[in-house]
Each structure stands twice: as C-alpha cells, then as structure tokens.
Amino acid sequence: MFCYQCEQTDRTNGQPGCASAKGNCGKDATTADLQDLLVHALRGIGQYGALVRALGEPDREADRFILFGLFTTLTNVNFNAGRFTAMLREAAITRDRVRARCEELAQARGMSIEQLSGPAAWQPAGSLPELLAQASTVGIQEGLEQVGEDVIGLRALVLYGLKGVAAYAHHARVLDYESEEVYAGVEGTLEFLARNPTDVNALLAQALELGRLNLKVMELLDAANTGRFGTPQPTPVRVTPVAGKAILVSGHDLGDLHALLEATKGTGIQVYTHGEMLPAHGYPMLNAYDHLAGNYGGAWQDQQSDFTKFPGPILMTSNCIVEPLPMYRQRIFTTGPVGWSGVRHLADHDFTTLIQAARALPGFRETAPVETITVGFGHDAVLGVADKVIDAVKAGKIQHFFLIGGCDGAAPGRNYYTEFAQQAPDNTVVMTLGCNKYRFNRHAFGDIDGIPRLLDIGQCNDSYSAIKIATALAGAFGCGVNDLPLSLVISWFEQKAAAVLLTLLALGIRNIRLGPTLPAFLTPNALGILVQQFGIQPIGDARTDLAVALAPRAA
Structure with a gap:
C-alpha cells in the first residue's frame, strides 16, 4: 500500500506516506489497495458516463454509484475489504451497462464511438490475490518515474478534492437533492484523471474548477438540510446525560439521524449526538423530537474513550470511524458508506437490532446537572x-x-x-x-x-x-x-x-x-x-x- 491522503500520514520516513502493513488510520494494506482499484474502476465509469451524457442520456444510477464509491474511499469511512471486493464487481457491471448504452445510442444515430482504453477497459480479476496484483499498477503514485512528484502531487490534490465533493454530494443525494451539473462535473473530473494529465497548469485549473463545483455542492447540501429539517436556529444543547436507555449517533448524515429519531419515537430511548452530529440540534425539525436528548463526548478522535464509556449502542453514519475496541465492538453499528469487518451493518434504515441493543444495555443510571453549549448560527x-x-x-x-x-x-x-x-x-x-x-x-x-x-x-x-x-x-x-x-x-x-x-x-x-x-x-x-x-x-x-x-x- 501507499497512501498520503490525510493528515495522519506517516512522516517518519524520507518520503511521507503510509506504506506498511497498516496505515496510521488503521486501514490495512489489502483494503488500501482495493480502494485504489475502486477509484481506478470509477474513472472508467466516469469516462463512459461523460460520453453517454454528451449523447444526451446521462445515467443517474451510475452517477449515484460513483458518489457512493468515492465516499467509501475517504479517510476513516470503510475498512471492510469484502465490501470493496463486491463494489469492484458492481463497478464493472455499471461501467459495462453505460458503455452498452453509449453503443446503442451511437448506432441509432448512425455514429461510431471511440473504444476507450485505460480504466474504461479494466476488468476485475477473479480472485483477491489477482485483484491486489491489478491494484499494484493503479495506485496514486502511478507513473511517478515518468512524470515526477509535482505532477503526482497535483493529481492527488484533484483526486482528493473530488472525493470530498463526492461525499458532500452523496449527503445531499440521500436527501433527494441532486444536480446534473454536479454529476457532469464529477464525471468530467474522473475522465480528466483517466487521461493521466501531466500539465501542471491544467492540473491547477482542474483543482480550482473542483473548488467551484464544491461550492455548488455545498449550496445543494445546504438546501437539502434546510429543506428537509428547517433553517438552523441558535439552540442550547445539553452536554450532560439524562437517566434512561440511550443510543449515540456519530458522523454527519442528518437523514440517518432523522430516520433513527422516527424509529425510536415513543420507545423511551434517548438519542444523543456525537462529533459532527452536534449541529443537528439547531435544525427545528430534528430538535422537535423530545428524545433528542443532547450531545455526548467530543470530536471523532476521542471516540474510543467516548464509546467505551457510553452505556448504549452506537451508530456510525459516515466518516470518521476508528478501529472499534473490544469493550464496545459488539454494540457499534455502521450504515451508509461506513464499514468495519465484523461490525454489524444496517441497511435501508432498518434499526431493529440497534433498538434491541439499546433496550438490552443499561443506559444512563442518573441524570447529571445541566450544562449546555449553543449551536445553530x-x-x-x-x-x-x-x-x-x-x-x-x-x-x-x-x-x-x-x-x-x-x-x-x-x-x-x-x-x-x-x-x-x-x-x-x-x-x-x-x-x-x-x-x-x-x-x-x-x-x-x-x-x-x-x-x-x-x-x-x-x-x-x-x-x-x-x-x-x-x-x-x-x-x-x-x-x-x-x-x-x-x-x-x-x-x-x-x-x-x-x-x-x-x-x-x-x-x-x-x-x-x-x-x-x-x-x-x-x-x-x-x-x-x-x-x-x-x-x-x-x-x-x-x-x-x-x-x-x-x-x-x-x-
């Protein structure tokens, strides 16, 4: 493996980067390599996605898959190698479907389309060792000896910026807010990267274009959050617990939190936010739930201590999961793009087992004195x-x-x-x-x-x-x-x-x-x-x- 996409990057060697059996984030080499291969496969979908869009029939399901796939490769999101193996198969099927549609549209119009190469022609190997062998040729440092570290670094800046754009766009998408302009920009960036660009000025220009695209994505997500949950208002948030059964929700996805609040309404279970979920309390429709009890703990890097002490189950909705400790491994659940091998994953907002765990665990024995902080500005x-x-x-x-x-x-x-x-x-x-x-x-x-x-x-x-x-x-x-x-x-x-x-x-x-x-x-x-x-x-x-x-x- 080689990875230097986040601030945790190992800087103890001559060249910064995590290159051992496990990265500083806890990602093992197999998962890291499969993530690189998935990014390569998504470039191929982007190549044909841009082409079918030019023919007037964009493939929205492919675009949604791209957003989700890129999101899973962000730092501290998904550490489950088995999930990546499955996504690689799905990526090839998706790419082939989009390619077939391109060919069908071109034939109907008496046109011929270029047979694309590179990621667009990639086929997944049949076994894990063979997949890892494929990954060894498509990592972030591909072509380093030919193009030099400046070009490789700027390609990384574009790719990592694109990953962030995709994550924000996915958050909006699951709230039913989508944009063809955003999808076109994501496809275009993948197609750009698939060409292995070498011009420094072109790479910088693409990076700034991504910045402009991200502004539109953040505007879309702002509209999604406020459209679904109301305009944030200054709101005091309790940061001390109340007696009773409890669930802790961490990550960023307000839609997941809302679904859980609906599922636990009338159960007597209190729901607490953690980390980046703290601002949820400022949204009127979320704060209206009486059992949204407060915020517990601190930022993501404190979660091993926070989760160990929390007397109920935990739901991780997006980044930033770190390796679950044995003390709470059996009571942490993931959803959406998040994954950790051996941790139960909940799909389609089915929180049945999470709620059962909350009922079985002790919850908070006593109500602590009230302390608050204010959010919602x-x-x-x-x-x-x-x-x-x-x-x-x-x-x-x-x-x-x-x-x-x-x-x-x-x-x-x-x-x-x-x-x-x-x-x-x-x-x-x-x-x-x-x-x-x-x-x-x-x-x-x-x-x-x-x-x-x-x-x-x-x-x-x-x-x-x-x-x-x-x-x-x-x-x-x-x-x-x-x-x-x-x-x-x-x-x-x-x-x-x-x-x-x-x-x-x-x-x-x-x-x-x-x-x-x-x-x-x-x-x-x-x-x-x-x-x-x-x-x-x-x-x-x-x-x-x-x-x-x-x-x-x-x-």
Whole structure:
C-alpha cells in the first residue's frame, strides 16, 4: 500500500506516506489497495458516463454509484475489504451497462464511438490475490518515474478534492437533492484523471474548477438540510446525560439521524449526538423530537474513550470511524458508506437490532446537572442580525472576525487552535465549524452587545454558510472579502477539507493559515505555487499569529 491522503500520514520516513502493513488510520494494506482499484474502476465509469451524457442520456444510477464509491474511499469511512471486493464487481457491471448504452445510442444515430482504453477497459480479476496484483499498477503514485512528484502531487490534490465533493454530494443525494451539473462535473473530473494529465497548469485549473463545483455542492447540501429539517436556529444543547436507555449517533448524515429519531419515537430511548452530529440540534425539525436528548463526548478522535464509556449502542453514519475496541465492538453499528469487518451493518434504515441493543444495555443510571453549549448560527441566523453586527463594527466594538474551523485530530499541534481562540481579544468574534470546535466550544467567550462572541456555524460542509456571511459583510462594507477584518485559521484532516480548501482558493480568498501540518501530497514546488498565488501559510505560534492578524494593515 501507499497512501498520503490525510493528515495522519506517516512522516517518519524520507518520503511521507503510509506504506506498511497498516496505515496510521488503521486501514490495512489489502483494503488500501482495493480502494485504489475502486477509484481506478470509477474513472472508467466516469469516462463512459461523460460520453453517454454528451449523447444526451446521462445515467443517474451510475452517477449515484460513483458518489457512493468515492465516499467509501475517504479517510476513516470503510475498512471492510469484502465490501470493496463486491463494489469492484458492481463497478464493472455499471461501467459495462453505460458503455452498452453509449453503443446503442451511437448506432441509432448512425455514429461510431471511440473504444476507450485505460480504466474504461479494466476488468476485475477473479480472485483477491489477482485483484491486489491489478491494484499494484493503479495506485496514486502511478507513473511517478515518468512524470515526477509535482505532477503526482497535483493529481492527488484533484483526486482528493473530488472525493470530498463526492461525499458532500452523496449527503445531499440521500436527501433527494441532486444536480446534473454536479454529476457532469464529477464525471468530467474522473475522465480528466483517466487521461493521466501531466500539465501542471491544467492540473491547477482542474483543482480550482473542483473548488467551484464544491461550492455548488455545498449550496445543494445546504438546501437539502434546510429543506428537509428547517433553517438552523441558535439552540442550547445539553452536554450532560439524562437517566434512561440511550443510543449515540456519530458522523454527519442528518437523514440517518432523522430516520433513527422516527424509529425510536415513543420507545423511551434517548438519542444523543456525537462529533459532527452536534449541529443537528439547531435544525427545528430534528430538535422537535423530545428524545433528542443532547450531545455526548467530543470530536471523532476521542471516540474510543467516548464509546467505551457510553452505556448504549452506537451508530456510525459516515466518516470518521476508528478501529472499534473490544469493550464496545459488539454494540457499534455502521450504515451508509461506513464499514468495519465484523461490525454489524444496517441497511435501508432498518434499526431493529440497534433498538434491541439499546433496550438490552443499561443506559444512563442518573441524570447529571445541566450544562449546555449553543449551536445553530447558520447564515440565516447570523445575517438576520447583520445590521447589529455592522453597527458594532462601525462603532469599533467588533475589531476583527476569526473563522477557526475544520477537522480535529489527534496529531500534536492542535492545541494551537484552543490557544488561538481563547486568546482572541474580547472585541473579536470567533466563527467555527467542523469538529475543530471541540477544542474550545466550552470556553466562556461572552458577547458583544448581545452578539455572541462564539458562533457555531455547523458541520464542515457549512463552510457555505461562512462564505455567505463573509460575502454579505463584504457587500455591506463595499469591499472584497480579503479586505474585511477577517482571518481564516483552518485545521485540515481529510478529503472533505481538501474540497473546502479548493473552494476557498477558487473564490480568491487569500492568506489562509493551514495546519497543524501541510498536506504531504503537496510537493514544495506545488506548495510554492499556492503560496505565491493565494498566500497560504502554515500555522505557527498562536500568540504570534494572532498579533499578525490584528496588526493594522498597510494603507
């Protein structure tokens, strides 16, 4: 195996990358290689998908399969090699169906179509050893000796950005929100990658085009979430348990949470959110369920401790699963794209066994004293008081805005975000999104003339809300976003974060501080281009970086 798609990447060797029997995320070599092969197969579907789309009959089922397949290859989503073997067979069947439709359409119109090669011609081997042999020729470093590490790194940037786009689009799709423009963009990117591009400028242009596509995807997902569950509203969330049977839900998928709330209505079972599910409490239709009891635990990397202590079953709905410990392996369930060998997987929102487990387990014995944190500051909530915010800025009461968000993780250096947020002066406002918020969301920030100093905007995909807020403020002050008293301090971890970063760059947002480490797949040359064009810089010392952000700007 070789993998360097996330911030967990092994950096102890000369060349960064996980290349042993098991990656730092816990992914074994077999699963890693099958994931590489699945990406190769999906490129082939994309090749024929783009062609059949050009003939006027896009294949929506193939597009849905592409989104799901790419999602399963994200960091900390699916570790089940058997599931990948099955998806490889399904990928070949899907590709062949789309190819046959291309040929049928062309023949009906008296046309001939090109017989595509590369991924479009791939056929799955008959056994696991043979599949792994096929995978050895299609990994992320394919062609390294011929094209060099800069090209390989930029291809990786495009692929990993595409994985993030696909994950967000899948979240929208399962809520019945889809877009032919998005599907066309995903197919086009797969077709682009299938050609093994070597031009650095073309790769950078494709990366920025993906960023623009991801903005549309995040807008689609925002419409899906608010269309189904209402517009987020500032809402206090209990972070201490109440007595009774309990289920814990982690991940990102609000549709799964809603289905579980419906299934457990009237059972007496309390449902708690974990990790990136925390913002669910801000949606009126979800918060209306009395048995949505609160949030339990912290960010994803704390789950082994959190899940061990939780006295009920756990449902993982998307990334970010880590290897289940023996103490809770028999009471954790997966759904959607998530998988772990030996862990029970629930399909079609059939939560029967999960509910049975909740009834059999003890639940919380006692109700703890009430403690709350507040979520739900989406773009509608913030822009609803925009006049107060603008007046506070003009009066000098708000000096600066910080967006401190992104993914959390276990790597050293992430205390930087805690220090940065807590040291931000009292006349500044901190906006946050993603699970990075757990680094500081229990700190007492107070308010400025009734405006909370900490605004929890939501999940990582709610970067869309942050963009809308920043754009609206720029419009109100008659300036560009880069001219606002606004600093972006971002923690990245996996491929959704890569997609969001590409969106910010595509919008021309400059001087983003990124950490705790820079992506291993970006070579010094590629990083130099991003520094030159966009001013990307690594995080440093929190106090020093804060002082730089607050320093008067040159006229």
